Amino acid sequence: MARIDFAFGAQDRLRTACEVVRKHHQQGRLLLIYCSQAEFLGQFDQLLWSFEPDAFIPHVDADDPLASCTPVLLTTRPPEPAMHTQADTQPVWLLNLDAACPPTAHQFERILEIVSLQQGDIEPARQRWLDYKNDGHELHAHDLSARKPT
Template identity: 50%
Template structure:
């Protein structure tokens, strides 16, 4: 089964996801990012372009011909996720658990302080546990750049 890590207390979920993607790329790991919400995935894609003006996070949509060369692959639906060989690491930006979660060594979840985000994360936590995954929670320290009391996702 997979290990699922929830990081909660993020001020801005998508900005923290960009930081997570950047750390994985810097460590030489490729990352799948799953999200069926087209607007959210587009916002994340745009943020990857502007996240750090001094660097570039190579990324592509799953159906892009260059996806095989990208360090971060944006996956918009379950069918695309099924077609992609597992890269071991998946960042879930969806409100539901990714299908076939057991295929991944690690699943990363980022939770903001927004109530709807918290409730959806609690549902995912329960579903992961019921499926037998190793689920762990990590509260972001108050001094972490992505933590805070703001209610944005």
């Protein structure tokens, strides 16, 4: 089963997700970012290019020809660690931006969840927490509400 880390209380879910991606990219981790809604994932894609003027996070769609040499992949398809060709050398972490649990959660060692203070974000996150718990995953909660906005 996966270890699921929920970061609750983010001021801005997508900006916080960008910061999380940057942190893990700098640590050399392979990341797969999942959201079944193409428009929402497209917004996140654009924000990854622009959230900080000096931040560079190489990322492409999992179906892009450059995916084999890119550490951060985005997908609207059910995520699988094998989408990363380097998955045989190191684990792939999943950042779930979808409203529901990824249908393939059991295939990942680590899943990251970001939850904002907006009510429309909190209720789906509570359901994901219950779904993960019922599936036997290891859950961890991190409170971001005391952090100063960047």
